[in-house]
Every structure is written in structure tokens, then in C-alpha cells.
Amino acid sequence: MAFSVSKEGDRVTIRLPEVFGFSVRSDFKKATTGHSTSTSFFLDFRDVTRMDSSALGMLLLLRETSGGFYADITIANVRPDIRKLLQLANFHTLFKIQ
Amino acid sequence: MTEQECYMPEKFILQHPAIDMQHEVLFVLYNELLHTLQSCEDEYDLADIFLGLNVYVVSHFQFEEDAMLASGYDEREKHMEGHSQLRLGVGALHARFLAASSREEAREVAQAIADFLLEWLENHIAKVDRRLTQYLLEQSVQ
Numbered sequence: 001m002a003f004s005v006s007k008e009g010d011r012v013t014i015r016l017p018e019v020f021g022f023s024v025r026s027d028f029k030k031a032t033t034g035h036s037t038s039t040s041f042f043l044d045f046r047d048v049t050r051m052d053s054s055a056l057g058m059l060l061l062l063r064e065t066s067g068g069f070y071a072d073i074t075i076a077n078v079r080p081d082i083r084k085l086l087q088l089a090n091f092h093t094l095f096k097i098q
Numbered sequence: 099m100t101e102q103e104c105y106m107p108e109k110f111i112l113q114h115p116a117i118d119m120q121h122e123v124l125f126v127l128y129n130e131l132l133h134t135l136q137s138c139e140d141e142y143d144l145a146d147i148f149l150g151l152n153v154y155v156v157s158h159f160q161f162e163e164d165a166m167l168a169s170g171y172d173e174r175e176k177h178m179e180g181h182s183q184l185r186l187g188v189g190a191l192h193a194r195f196l197a198a199s200s201r202e203e204a205r206e207v208a209q210a211i212a213d214f215l216l217e218w219l220e221n222h223i224a225k226v227d228r229r230l231t232q233y234l235l236e237q238s239v240q
Contacts, residue, residue, distance in 0.1 A: 057126035060154055064146040088119040090161050
């Protein structure tokens with residue numbers, strides 16, 4: 001499954017590709033910038049089987065560009081091995097991970 | 099993590115999975131800062147990168163400080179002084195960045211932050227964090 005973006009009202013849903021890393025940096029940035037601060041982001045990880053550290057940087061920068069502490073970002077449908085990476089990075093303290 | 103685009107030099111790998119991962123993320127943010135300073139395409143706003151750095155530095159320090167407390171690490175106070183130095187240093191430079199009166203001045207301060215961050219990461223990880231992770235691994239604290 002390729003990178004895809006849909007928007008409904010103030011909610012942006014991004015279905016991330018199998019490999020979430022530097023190769024989608026440009027697509028990810030385009031999809032996540034230029035929205036109002038009331039926008040919520042739903043990041044669907046169902047296809048993600050591999051992720052590199054640049055993806056973690058992208059997630060942190062999304063958090064800041066969309067309101068920092070008040071950002072409404074949900075990371076969902078995460079496989080156990082990817083969840084483990086997010087936990088190692090301490091991201092469970094910064095994001096809602098379903 | 100397989101499609102590894104590794105930003106942290108190998109010499110800083112300490113064999114503690116969580117601390118290594120968090121240091122790697124700090125190097126990713128450092129790299130974003132350089133990327134933006136070099137005016138590459140798709141750069142993020144410098145202000146957002148600084149905020150991301152501040153937030154993640156706090157999160158990472160809290161992780162280490164909790165681990166030190168839980169494991170009874172006897173160099174905890176000294177280690178935390180190092181954390182304070184970075185917080186204060188970045189905080190002061192961040193204030194200068196916010197007060198900059200021109201884009202050129204803001205970029206100069208951003209470069210100073212990048213230089214300060216790299217020097218701190220190199221010294222702190224190579225010496226102070228290496229001692230901590232050796233202790234945590236001996237205590238089997240992940």
C-alpha cells in the first residue's frame with residue numbers, strides 16, 4: 001500500500017506505506033503542513049513493517065508544527081515490533097498510540 | 099528498524115536499546131537543523147525544530163533520570179548537572195533566536211545551537227552516558 005492522504009473536516013488521515021522512512025519525508029511534510037491548528041491527524045500504521053529514525057524525527061516535527069503539547073495526533077494500528085520501537089524512543093509519553 | 103538511515107556515528111552506540119534509540123532521534127533532529135540551515139528543499143521551520151529539540155531533550159533526560167533513580171545510580175546528581183547545562187545552554191540560545199531581529203541573525207544563532215548541541219552530544223554520550231549505560235546494563239535495567 002502506497003502513502004495516501006484523505007481529509008474530512010478538520011481530520012487528516014494518513015495511511016503510511018510499508019516502509020516509513022526518509023524516502024517519504026517529502027510526501028509526509030506536504031501532507032502535514034499548511035493545516036489549521038485545530039486539525040487532528042490520524043496516522044494509520046497498518047501497513048508499516050519497517051521504520052527508520054528519520055520517521056521518528058518526522059513525527060516529532062509534526063507534533064510541533066501542529067500545536068506542540070496541544071497537538072491532536074493519533075498513531076493507530078501499530079504492529080508489535082513497531083510499537084516496541086516507539087516505546088524505546090519514549091514516544092508513548094508524547095503521542096497517543098492506539 | 100531496517101531501512102536504517104543512521105545519523106548517529108557508530109562510536110556513540112552504547113548497547114542500551116532505549117538510550118541508543120533516543121540519542122539517535124537527537125541526532126536526527128540535529129540533522130534536520132543542518133538541513134534547514136543549508137536551505138535544502140522541504141526544510142522545516144527552524145522554530146519548530148527548536149521546539150521539537152526542547153521537547154525531546156526533556157523527554158530523554160526524564161527517561162535517564164528515572165532510570166538512574168530506579169537503579170540507585172550513585173553518579174545521578176553529577177549526571178543531572180550535565181543535563182542542566184544543556185537545558186540552560188539551549189534555552190539561552192533559543193531566547194536569542196526568538197529575539198533575533200533579522201533572518202540572518204536567526205540563522206547565525208541556529209548555527210550556534212547546532213554547534214553547541216553537537217559538542218554536548220559528543221562529550222556527554224561518549225563519557226557520561228557511557229558510564230551510565232554500563233551501570234544500567236550491569237543492573238539489567240532496560
